Amino acid sequence: MQFTDLGIDTRLETQLAHQGITQPTDIQAHAVPTALAGHDIFAQSKTGSGKTLAFLLPAVQRVMKQKALSKRDPRVLIVAPTRELATQVFTQLRLLIAGTAIKAVKILGGENFNDQIKALRNDPQFVVATPGRLADHITKRSLQLSGLELLIFDEADRILDLGFTEQLKMINEQANHRLRQTLLFSATLDHAQVDALSRNLLKKPKQITLSAANEQHSDIKQTLYLADHLDHKEALLEHFLNQDDVGQCIIFTATRADTSRLSEALNAKGFKSVALAGDLTQNKRLDIMDSFSRENFKILITTDVASRGLDLLSVTHVINFDLPKHAEEYVHRIGRTGRAGFKGNAISLVGPKDWASYLAIKAFLNDELKFASIESLKAKFKGLKEKKPEAAWDKSKEKAAAVKKPAFKRKAKPKKPTAPIKAPMNIDGDTPMRRKKKPEQE
Numbered sequence: 001m002q003f004t005d006l007g008i009d010t011r012l013e014t015q016l017a018h019q020g021i022t023q024p025t026d027i028q029a030h031a032v033p034t035a036l037a038g039h040d041i042f043a044q045s046k047t048g049s050g051k052t053l054a055f056l057l058p059a060v061q062r063v064m065k066q067k068a069l070s071k072r073d074p075r076v077l078i079v080a081p082t083r084e085l086a087t088q089v090f091t092q093l094r095l096l097i098a099g100t101a102i103k104a105v106k107i108l109g110g111e112n113f114n115d116q117i118k119a120l121r122n123d124p125q126f127v128v129a130t131p132g133r134l135a136d137h138i139t140k141r142s143l144q145l146s147g148l149e150l151l152i153f154d155e156a157d158r159i160l161d162l163g164f165t166e167q168l169k170m171i172n173e174q175a176n177h178r179l180r181q182t183l184l185f186s187a188t189l190d191h192a193q194v195d196a197l198s199r200n201l202l203k204k205p206k207q208i209t210l211s212a213a214n215e216q217h218s219d220i221k222q223t224l225y226l227a228d229h230l231d232h233k234e235a236l237l238e239h240f241l242n243q244d245d246v247g248q249c250i251i252f253t254a255t256r257a258d259t260s261r262l263s264e265a266l267n268a269k270g271f272k273s274v275a276l277a278g279d280l281t282q283n284k285r286l287d288i289m290d291s292f293s294r295e296n297f298k299i300l301i302t303t304d305v306a307s308r309g310l311d312l313l314s315v316t317h318v319i320n321f322d323l324p325k326h327a328e329e330y331v332h333r334i335g336r337t338g339r340a341g342f343k344g345n346a347i348s349l350v351g352p353k354d355w356a357s358y359l360a361i362k363a364f365l366n367d368e369l370k371f372a373s374i375e376s377l378k379a380k381f382k383g384l385k386e387k388k389p390e391a392a393w394d395k396s397k398e399k400a401a402a403v404k405k406p407a408f409k410r411k412a413k414p415k416k417p418t419a420p421i422k423a424p425m426n427i428d429g430d431t432p433m434r435r436k437k438k439p440e441q442e
């Protein structure tokens, strides 16, 4: 199938061919004609599926071919959860509109507000934005949305998880007219808030569900390694980074402070790594991302916040130094490798503090994730025992639970049942890493 078969203009198809993109992906094959026909869309799309072009292509085509409702207001607004993802969308958009008279601006938090006002006065047809700053511009009246034709939410589940519900309501109200078309993309549709949002925002939407967020990425080899403590994790990490097949690598840690600490430790050992630490300015963050994408350094250490927008084909390995607290985040993290048909490796280090997350991810993926070990770096830790059933527990369930043994059993008798992670939350919503061993981790 060709892009023209989907109703895409030959100019856009040529533009895609310059980027080596000739065949539509599944999500594109379904979403593009549906959007071109003017329907609202409620789409589930996994990371790396080509979802960005699935909404950009019909949007650009509309602006190229159809008369505008308003000469001044933006015609297409794309809202993305993080600056990194918005930047990624903007970059793809710029490639598509290169050589046309179409204007696009990027409105991100952390950047100069007045510069953004000036850019908006230039009457761009496209605005790509993060929700917080976008709402600020609406409040200050530097952005009017009454002529908006197409409203697109990328990774709506993530936008809501980040707490932008009020901002979304405001955006919706500002652009609330019957001619508006709305496309909502989400990693999962099975999300109460996303469901409520879709009912508020979408008119008779066509639902597109191609691959569930918990579907395995066939191009990504996932392996887990048990680790006793922080020093053990670092030794394992060093082992993996020394392997020949490692091209570029993204390492995820639980907190932003850990990114800097780990980067210093790796650099001291002669690895070339950079941390996307929390105290960086937006420009510095973008510089680092840009430099990484030009392969100026091999290792990027980051937290979940940056995990969405990174779209780099040279990333051969994702290493979860700490497992994410939310199971869906695991899918997003590992989706930074194995992009666009390339093979990738996802390595996760699982210590006692990661055990609850491991169980959640295992359940979410409906799959027994595979553990491996390095002979010289074997862990003493073998996993934590399942929680004792509660008093009101149904007897039949108790029986079933007893039959289904946990994947790992400790030799020593455990002192008490595993407690869920209760460490204080940091800014990224994760539990900080601890160096000190707890007695029960031995």
Ligand code: AMP
Pocket: 020, 021, 022, 023, 024, 025, 028, 046, 047, 048, 049, 050, 051, 052, 053, 311, 339, 340
């Ligand atoms: P996305 O899921 O939008 O983040 O896209 C993932 C990657 O796939 C990006 O590098 C895109 O440039 C690339 N891509 C998107 N559509 C196609 C396609 N039809 N053929 C090959 N690569 C694509």
